[in-house]
Amino acid sequence: MQSEKLLSIVNLDKSYGNHHPVIKKLSMDLYAGELVAIIGRSGAGKSTLLHMINGTISTTGGDIIAFPDSDTPQKAHLLKGKALRHWRSQCGMIFQDFCLVPRLDVITNVLLGRLSDTGTLRSLFKFFPKKDVERAIELLEWTGLINQALQRAENLSGGQSQRVAIARALMQTPRILLADEPVASLDPKNTHRVMEALQEISAQNIAVMVNLHSIEQVKQYCSRVVGIASGEIIYNGSPDGLTEDIQQRIYANPAS
Numbered sequence: 001m002q003s004e005k006l007l008s009i010v011n012l013d014k015s016y017g018n019h020h021p022v023i024k025k026l027s028m029d030l031y032a033g034e035l036v037a038i039i040g041r042s043g044a045g046k047s048t049l050l051h052m053i054n055g056t057i058s059t060t061g062g063d064i065i066a067f068p069d070s071d072t073p074q075k076a077h078l079l080k081g082k083a084l085r086h087w088r089s090q091c092g093m094i095f096q097d098f099c100l101v102p103r104l105d106v107i108t109n110v111l112l113g114r115l116s117d118t119g120t121l122r123s124l125f126k127f128f129p130k131k132d133v134e135r136a137i138e139l140l141e142w143t144g145l146i147n148q149a150l151q152r153a154e155n156l157s158g159g160q161s162q163r164v165a166i167a168r169a170l171m172q173t174p175r176i177l178l179a180d181e182p183v184a185s186l187d188p189k190n191t192h193r194v195m196e197a198l199q200e201i202s203a204q205n206i207a208v209m210v211n212l213h214s215i216e217q218v219k220q221y222c223s224r225v226v227g228i229a230s231g232e233i234i235y236n237g238s239p240d241g242l243t244e245d246i247q248q249r250i251y252a253n254p255a256s
Ligand SMILES: Nc1ncnc2c1ncn2[C@@H]1O[C@H](COP(=O)(O)OP(=O)(O)OP(=O)(O)O)[C@@H](O)[C@H]1O
Pocket: 016, 019, 022, 040, 041, 042, 043, 044, 045, 046, 047, 048, 049
């Protein structure tokens, strides 16, 4: 049975100001349960793509359709205010530098994933509904960090911090998780734990889209890979089909 299509990106364009376009007529779909790697040279447009999906960077042209086959498809790139906040709760994001609040304890950092629903003031005074606290505990158990729940986030290692960031993103029970170079600063052991966590998330029928720099990681963990060069898709398919020739085209110097 075909998985549910969660996202349809159609002829997406992006230019920053009057500069050359960084994303050009890019089209791709995303399905529930996939772990899709986005690869390409530095500057190829990978982060820009993820941020446009999440609504933190505006688009210049084209469409990002959320839940295209549902009864209520939405143009995600046009959402504002409450509707945009709701989309971001359905489409979580994690980053290379984790973006935790260092002086807050680990469990509060996870609970901050519910900020849009809880409200800033309540969160500041650590008033969280019981069901949210129970969910945060569950997520910390899953990430193997329950013993660190009351430690300040600033005392965690990079790998632990990234797992907390993942738990925080999962607090909203998103349908899609976007990960912008989540293992770029991690050692091999922590990279493995984070990539395994992303695999487990996709196995829960969540679509995961991850920017990666290592072909080895793509082949080891991902179900599909999209190779981008200068804002255009060069390859979209199985990691096994990523031949030397295709890799050369993806990583070719744009000036050559
Ligand atoms: N705010 C901005 N204003 C102008 N140009 C920008 C801005 N953000 C990104 N760019 C440019 O857009 C292009 C794509 O950048 P982007 O960060 O999306 O690439 P990337 O593939 O994620 O690179 P990396 O792997 O180094 O993170 C680059 O040429 C970059 O310099």
